[in-house]
Amino acid sequence: MPNGSKWSGFKYAMCNESMAELSWEEQCRIVANADYKGIEVAAFTFIEEDVQEISPQKRKQMVSVMKDAGLECAGLHWLLAPPPAGLHFTTPDTAIRRKTIDYFDKLIDFCGDLGGSCMIFGSPNQRSTEGITVEEAKKYFAEGLAGIADHAHQRGVKILVEHLPRYATDVINTLAEALELAKQINHPAIQIMFDFHNAVDETEPFDVLLEKYYENIEHIHIQEMDGKHLGTGTAANDYVKTFQTLKDLKYDKWISLEVFDFSPGGGKIAEESIKTLREIEAKLL
Secondary structure: OOOOOOOOOOEEEEEOHHHOOOOHHHHHHHHHHOOOOEEEEEHHHHOOOOHHHOOHHHHHHHHHHHHHHOOEEEEEEOOOOOOOOOOOOOOOOHHHHHHHHHHHHHHHHHHHHHOOOEEEEOOHHHOOOOOOOHHHHHHHHHHHHHHHHHHHHHOOOEEEEOOOOOOOOOOOOOHHHHHHHHHHHOOOOEEEEEEOOOHHHOOOOHHHHHHHOHHHEEEEEEOOOOOOOOOOOOHHHHOHHHHHHHHHOOOOOEEEEOOOOOOOOHHHHHHHHHHHHHHHHHOOO
16 A cells, blocks of 8 residues: 555454354354454365355355445465365375365365455465475475466465464475565465464564565464464554554555464454454554
8 A cells, every 4th residue: 555545444354264163144244243344264164075066156145145244255264174185285296286276276266256355375284295395395386376376366366375383384484485485486466474373483573574574465364372362362462563563554454363262152252352453453553
């Protein structure tokens, strides 16, 4: 956003997988009632074997439900989490890589059909090394992303490489590595994102990182540093400086709540987290 432009405030979304047992209508109702503006989708929560089970008519219905609730699709995440089983983006097995890339193309169409603008490529188990070096895995990673970039661009979707901690995967652990991969591909549809919980291998403060990589960051995932929902830890104080930086930069893309402990239930997760986000906002200059 140009520095002279008017900034309209932060735009919050919530990931759906903490509510996977509920209907799509109920998921959207919970998210909208808690005052989020978007819902982020994990495709595997809706399918048994393949995303093409979700017919064009069903996709239109999902969009209609979102619109009726006053929500937008904030994109997709957990892209290669099963089902389907057996996918791997950086394996030396050419046939599996081809199958995985073909499925990724299906996910791009699903994201585009829902009106989503980004796909978060985390999926640690489907991009780690499998008997090869990290450099070889990165080579396959780049080749695969380059192969789907044009299709993503045609559908108005950006594939965002997510930095993940070393305990989760050995391929792309920092924003610097994510950006290096994106620049290697050099395509507008391949960018990066930032995740608070996954930044444990970074050596610089979050606010410094966001300012440093701001031009390439297209999405943010937020949660407490232990992966639980906001309000259960110290984010209300610890994230203020980072949010001040985002406000100063007039960040206008999605900040999406992604948690890894679903036990409190979607409603409580949504409401307590948005309350914490408002507490953070109230401390900004």
